[in-house]
Amino acid sequence: MSSRVPAVTPTPTPYLSAHRWPTPAPHPPLHYWLTRPFRPPAQVWASPYYPYGSNGDGRYLVHHGADFPNPEGTPILAGAEATVVFAGPDTREVLGPWAHFYGRAVVLRLTRQYQGRPVYVLYGHVRRTFVRKGDRVHQGQVIAEVGQEGIAMGPHLHLEVRLGENDYNATVNPEFWLTYMPGHGTLIGRLVTPDGRAWMGARILLYRVQKGQPRYWTTVPTYLEAPGIQPDPLWGENWLLTDVPEGEYVLEVAGVSPPLRRRVHVHAGETLFVEFVVPR
Ligand SMILES: [Zn+2]
Structure with a gap:
């Protein structure tokens, strides 16, 4: 951890959200609008060790984005047609x-809006930028390259999606905006109490069933509860697993007795x- 980061929250035991968690809309729309920020052989999936809304098992600040480790200098691609609102x-x-x-960093404002609200995409810790404020960019255009500027530990891209305003406290889970990898699907959900509070900092386990045997x-x-960590306004989720290979699985809520599985x-x-x- 960089010495410039002052505060680290320890891993909590699961706790309840202070308020009722938003309820999902009847038929919420999907919005996989962003192509991946990298092209293979660069790593195109987000690190599972520090997902959105987590603190990396107590090691880091609550995460407002998703991280893609890649070597310094790896080209970063714009996820969709957009206007550059920040670069440098x-x-x-x-x-x-x-x-x-x-x-x-580079911040894009997408040409498309979500529910009448602007969508901003932030690409952080970059070493060089290749665009300027006011530029129009197209999907797949190289806009920057991987670095380890700011509080980054090691070279990686920090990707963030901000809804409604370009603000650190307006983020949503960026992995829910990335196009599918071929052969993969997404699991999204809520862990809540009967009266609609969210269980925060709990763990969802996924087992893959192969030849009839579930394997971790x-x-x-x-x-976690933190300013700026929020569900998709229409999905009301508090966990998300993307890039799950097609197949049979068992989901389990960790630490619940009797076991709660699906x-x-x-x-x-x-x-x-x-x-x-x-x-409760
Ligand atoms: Zn990050």
């Missing part, structure tokens, strides 16, 4: 919790919503 060092204009948090696949924490089939190119209700 964030020393004077504060983009994060304090100045020089992202070191150097991955885990994802539910979002068998699901993930189809390529589909999004499956799963709600778990756990009393």
Whole structure:
């Protein structure tokens, strides 16, 4: 951890949101509008160790984005047609919790709007930028290259989606905006109480069923309560697993007795919503 980062929140045991969690809309729309920020052989999926709304098991600040580790200098591609609203060092204009948090960044305002609200995409910790404020960019255009500026530990891209305004406290889960990888689907859901509070900092476990045997696949924490961490306004989720290979799975809420499990089939190119209700 960089010495410039003062505050680290320890991993909490699961706790309840202070208020009722937003309820999903009846038929919320999908918005996989952004192509991946990299092209293979660069890593095109986000690191599972520090997902949106988590603190990386107590090691870091609550994460407002998703991280893509790649070597310094790897070209970063615009996810959609957009206008550049920021490009350069964030020393004077504060983009994060304090100045020089992202070191150097590009912020795009997409041409498309979501529910009548502007959508901003931030590419942070970049080494060089290749666009200027006011530029129009097209999907796939090289806009910057990977660096480790600001508070980054090691070279990676920090990707953020901001809804409604270009503000650190207006983020949503960026992985929910990235186009599917071929052969993969998305699991999204809520872990709530019967009266609609969210369980925060809990763990959802995913087992892949192969030859009838469930084997541990991955885990994802539910979002932590922090300013600027919020669900999609129409989906009301508090956890998300993207890039899940098509197949049979068992989802399980960690630490609940008797066990709370759900068998699901993930189809390529589909999004499956799963709600778990756990009393206080
Ligand atoms: Zn990050």
